[in-house]
Amino acid sequence: MRKFTFISIYLILSLCISLLSSCKESSSINQSNLELNQSDPWDQLPDILNKITLPTFPDAQYNVLEYGAVKDDGKDDTDAFRKAINACTEKGGGMVVVPAGIYHSSAIHLKSNVNFHIQEGAEILFSTNPADYPMVSTAYEGIECINYSPLIYAYKQTNIAVTGKGILNGQASNENWWIWKGNKEYGWSEGMPNQKDSTSLPRLMSSQDNGIKVEDRIYGKGHYLRPTFIEPNTCEKILIQGITIKNAPFWVIHPFKSKFITVDGVTVDSHGPNNDGCNPEYSKYVLIKNSTFNTGDDCIAIKSGRDADGRRVGIKSENIVVQNCKMIDGHGGVVIGSEASSGVRNIFVENCNMDSPNLDRAIRIKTNSRRGGVIENIYVRNLEVGQVKECVLKLNMFYGIYANQSGDFVPTIRNIHLENINVKNGGEYGILAKGHPDSPITDVYLTNVTVEKVDSPYSIENVNNIHFSNTTFNGKKADDPKI
Structure with missing residues (x-):
């Protein structure tokens, strides 16, 4: 009995020593991990920036004047822009050039490998007629739907850019898009339709709770949900650089479900309702730099x-x-x-x-x-x-x-x-x-x-x-x- 007790005590002591040693080693490892986790979070920044790769384009130019655009004549240039963009992407990509002058357009849809370049002295005036904007897959205030196309839009494209020193002017005002907000300060008065109507935003908000599929959330005419200005939707490798954006109907720059995005040297000067300057949504690896925001939201x-x-x-x-x-x-x-x-x-x-x-x-x-x-x-x-x-x-x-x-x-x-x-x-x-x-x-x-x-x-x-x-x-x- 005494021999058994002695052996038991010996085994217990040995086990305790082993456990103490193990705990000490584990404590040392945990302390090492703690120190690692407490490193300066800003040390992550170079790695994030390295992943935000810029789009690259062939050295080829497609002047919109050669595809039917006529500056300063007050006529619609949308078709000329579309033809230049299609030619550019079909031939492997490059720069679609909008020279100095005044142009008029409705929705511009970008395609892969196209740098849409608005030269200094150029200004594109966008239509304020909702009928000029086709229905596309987009979102309104964080809810997906089918609605008016953003003024500049790309869907499932790669390697795209909007650059230059020119001006994009949405021409939104208290006379058109902004009225749909439903606020008197933006030109609305009792009896006018607006986004708060039961068939508009309230309907969209309830659709998500009622399980309505995105493809069945169809808005547009009669529903008063304003389009965003620039929206790359489900795109990769995007550059928005140098341009000035004025008088947006709604959110201004809206990368949506996209990644590897650079917004550089942009000026947003737009004081309408919900005129947020840049709203990355469901987006990753975004760099917004050297830009000025003077906004209504x-x-x-x-x-x-x-x-x-x-x-x-x-x-x-x-x-x-x-x-x-x-x-x-x-x-x-x-x-x-x-x-x-x-x-x-x-x-x-x-x-x-x-x-x-x-x-x-x-x-x-x-x-x-x-x-x-x-x-x-x-x-x-x-x-x-x-x-x-x-x-x-x-x-x-x-x-x-x-x-x-x-x-x-x-x-x-x-x-x-x-x-x-x-x-x-x-x-x-x-x-x-x-x-x-x-x-x-x-x-x-x-x-x-x-x-x-x-x-x-x-x-x-x-x-x-x-x-x-x-x-x-x-x-x-x-x-x-x-x-």
């Missing part, structure tokens, strides 16, 4: 579908970079949502200037419990903010629009980093954050942020782990909020 708004439709599609918008941009008027400088039901992650914003008494916020995330989705890994650094109206950073899980926006799909917002931000006038709040009781906003970090003037440093509700490092409001160092 969000300057840049990253999206991934609305409600049930977003969950059905299930494509995250991710690996999106914003660099060296200027934001003037708008509801927000860089915004995520509200249509973000598929999720948004890995967003990098750096070296931007935001300044206007008509810019409501610098950085904004807006969502609600109808949207759902996970929004995470948002990294912002090196911003110069002159003036914003409401706040520097707004995180809102109760974004309200149209009717009741509460549901059973509580979203997640986590891992938000602002670093090296200088703000002269932050408006009402430095940070305005409202999380959901069932899903608090988690992990918000402000490092080296200086807000010289603001009414109140922050208003925070249902936020876990918000941390200030070397951050000041109104000249006073900010301590971590006690939540």
Whole structure:
């Protein structure tokens, strides 16, 4: 009996020593992984940028004047543009050139390997007659449908571009497209049709809940849903460079279900309703740089579908970079949502200037419990903010629009980093954050942020782990909020 006890004790001690050794090794491995996971997230940026490859084109030119376009005569040039684009793609690709002058067009449909180049001094005036825009597969406010063609559109094409120093003018105004918003400030009055009519946007929003197939969601005439301006839909390797875009009917640049996209040196000057400057949706590997946004809505708004439709599609918008941009008027400088039901992650914003008494916020995330989705890994650094109206950073899980926006799909917002931000006038709040009781906003970090003037440093509700490092409001160092 004593011998058995001694052997048992020996075996137990040996096992304990072995387990301790194993735990120590496991702890060492876990610590190594932790250190790896805590590396600077900005180290991912070069790899993301390397994947955003530019389209390339043969050295061949197709002048639209040789295909029937006549500048400055006031006649429609759509057919000439179409013939030049078809000839270009059929012969292997190249540049379709629009020389200096005034042209008139309805929908322009790009094809693979075509660089549609609007030279300096050229301006294309787009028709404001809805009948001039054929029905195509598109989306409206994050819900897929068949509707009027975007003014410049490409579907399932590869290697496309819109470039040059010319002007694209949608000619939208209070006399045409903008009226459909249904707001008096845009020319609408009682008795006029608009998108809020029961056969228009409310019908589209209910279609996703009622399981109506996309091909059966047919709108267009009699439904008052405005077309986007530039929409590459399910495309790859896209360049939009140098152009000026004015007076859009609706969203301005809308990459949809697309990847490897560069928007470079573009000027958006459009103050109509929902005139968001650039809205990547269900899109990956996007670079927006050196561009100026002066808009009637969000300057840049990253999206991934609305409600049930977003969950059905299930494509995250991710690996999106914003660099060296200027934001003037708008509801927000860089915004995520509200249509973000598929999720948004890995967003990098750096070296931007935001300044206007008509810019409501610098950085904004807006969502609600109808949207759902996970929004995470948002990294912002090196911003110069002159003036914003409401706040520097707004995180809102109760974004309200149209009717009741509460549901059973509580979203997640986590891992938000602002670093090296200088703000002269932050408006009402430095940070305005409202999380959901069932899903608090988690992990918000402000490092080296200086807000010289603001009414109140922050208003925070249902936020876990918000941390200030070397951050000041109104000249006073900010301590971590006690939540």
